[in-house]
Amino acid sequence: xxxxxxxxxxxxxxxxxxxxxxxxxxxxxxxxxxxxxxxxxxxxxxxxxxxxxxxxxxxxxxxxxxxxxxxxxxxxxxxxxxxxxxxxxxxxxxxxxxxxxxxxxxxxxxxxxxxxx
Amino acid sequence: xxxxxxxxxxxxxxxxxxxxxxxxxxxxxxxxxxxxxxxxxxxxxxxxxxxxxxxxxxxxxxxxxxxxxxxxxxxxxxxxxxxxxxxxxxxxxxxxxxxxxxxxxxxxxxxx
Numbered sequence: 234x235x236x237x238x239x240x241x242x243x244x245x246x247x248x249x250x251x252x253x254x255x256x257x258x259x260x261x262x263x264x265x266x267x268x269x270x271x272x273x274x275x276x277x278x279x280x281x282x283x284x285x286x287x288x289x290x291x292x293x294x295x296x297x298x299x300x301x302x303x304x305x306x307x308x309x310x311x312x313x314x315x316x317x318x319x320x321x322x323x324x325x326x327x328x329x330x331x332x333x334x335x336x337x338x339x340x341x342x343x344x345x346x347x348x349x350x
Numbered sequence: 351x352x353x354x355x356x357x358x359x360x361x362x363x364x365x366x367x368x369x370x371x372x373x374x375x376x377x378x379x380x381x382x383x384x385x386x387x388x389x390x391x392x393x394x395x396x397x398x399x400x401x402x403x404x405x406x407x408x409x410x411x412x413x414x415x416x417x418x419x420x421x422x423x424x425x426x427x428x429x430x431x432x433x434x435x436x437x438x439x440x441x442x443x444x445x446x447x448x449x450x451x452x453x454x455x456x457x458x459x460x461x462x
Binding site: 275277292326339 | 395
């Protein structure tokens with residue numbers, strides 16, 4: 234168990250358009266979901282922490298109006314990149330913490346490769 | 351107190367050798383010490399983790415050692431295999447849904 238899916242796995246879009254990425258915990262309820270972005274050969278950079286039913290907490294330097302996060306249920310969080318630009322091209326990864334686990338083991342999704350032309 | 355330092359940045363090991371990766375942290379509130387493995391184009395996956403009440407944990411070829419007083423923990427990969435070639439991240443965390451700070455990562459290459 235503890236599978237996290239992301240959709241789509243890759244997306245190409247034109248500059249100025251918006252893209253929505255879904256993150257689902259398939260077989261467990263998630264207390265918290267995290268969104269990361271990762272540039273080539275770099276570490277994961279936390280963008281925001283998302284708790285079901287409440288507003289996401291964004292990291293310093295992350296534009297909340299550009300990266301909209303909605304945590305609609307205990308199994309679904311979405312990241313919408315609004316008015317995307319080429320510099321937003323990156324690998325976006327979500328993770329989830331199980332509601333029934335004491336420790337912060339994060340279960341990661343497979344990632345979404347975003348390319349903005 | 352959220353800085354996490356991981357070393358080395360990259361590592362080349364011969365097949366059958368031992369790979370050692372280290373992680374130092376500052377925040378004494380951390381109570382969960384995992385190592386994640388990531389292959390290119392994939393999301394990270396938990397490899398092994400330790401809690402502060404034990405000093406060592408072994409799972410197959412992977413061992414994690416924890417030194418609470420030094421605020422360090424390390425990953426040892428015994429009998430390293432080409433399939434272990436990946437990027438490894440330490441990501442100490444605090445229980446309760448608090449955000450995790452990832453180390454910079456170690457790119458391991460195991461030569462056949």
